[in-house]
Amino acid sequence: xxxxxxxxxxxxxxxxxxxxxxxxxxxxxxxxxxxxxxxxxxxxxxxxxxxxxxxxxxxxxxxxxxxxxxxxxxxxxxxxxxxxxxxxxxxxxxxxx
Ligand SMILES: NC(=O)c1ccc[n+]([C@@H]2O[C@H](COP(=O)([O-])OP(=O)(O)OC[C@H]3O[C@@H](n4cnc5c(N)ncnc54)[C@H](OP(=O)(O)O)[C@@H]3O)[C@@H](O)[C@H]2O)c1
Numbered sequence: 001x002x003x004x005x006x007x008x009x010x011x012x013x014x015x016x017x018x019x020x021x022x023x024x025x026x027x028x029x030x031x032x033x034x035x036x037x038x039x040x041x042x043x044x045x046x047x048x049x050x051x052x053x054x055x056x057x058x059x060x061x062x063x064x065x066x067x068x069x070x071x072x073x074x075x076x077x078x079x080x081x082x083x084x085x086x087x088x089x090x091x092x093x094x095x096x097x
Pocket of ligand 1: 009010011012013014015016033034035036037039060061062063064088089090091
């Protein structure tokens, strides 16, 4: 049986990366989105090796117009069926001060 898939935005660091580890630990395949493609690819490699799940990454600036639609299209083009959304992208408190 195929794993179920969780989509996590803001997954290149902070809370989003922690959520990615927790979902991977529970056996979910993942779609990870954030701006930093290099970090996302490093995380993909690490999580796939550690948890034996499948990780797709999509580098995107979600503050840009139509970016959410681009992400949606990415999931459709790759036949990824999303069961869980963790819509976490944003900035931490330190950057607000
Ligand atoms: N930490 C807290 O105490 C706290 C409290 C209340 C709410 N929150 C909220 O929880 C979320 C995560 O917080 P955090 O502390 O983990 O923040 P963080 O460490 O700054 O991480 C933010 C994540 O979001 C991504 N991101 C930021 N802007 C983005 C954009 N325009 N498009 C796509 N991805 C973007 C970042 O990756 P890239 O730089 O690679 O894009 C990173 O992966 C935020 O939405 C924050 O507002 C946090």
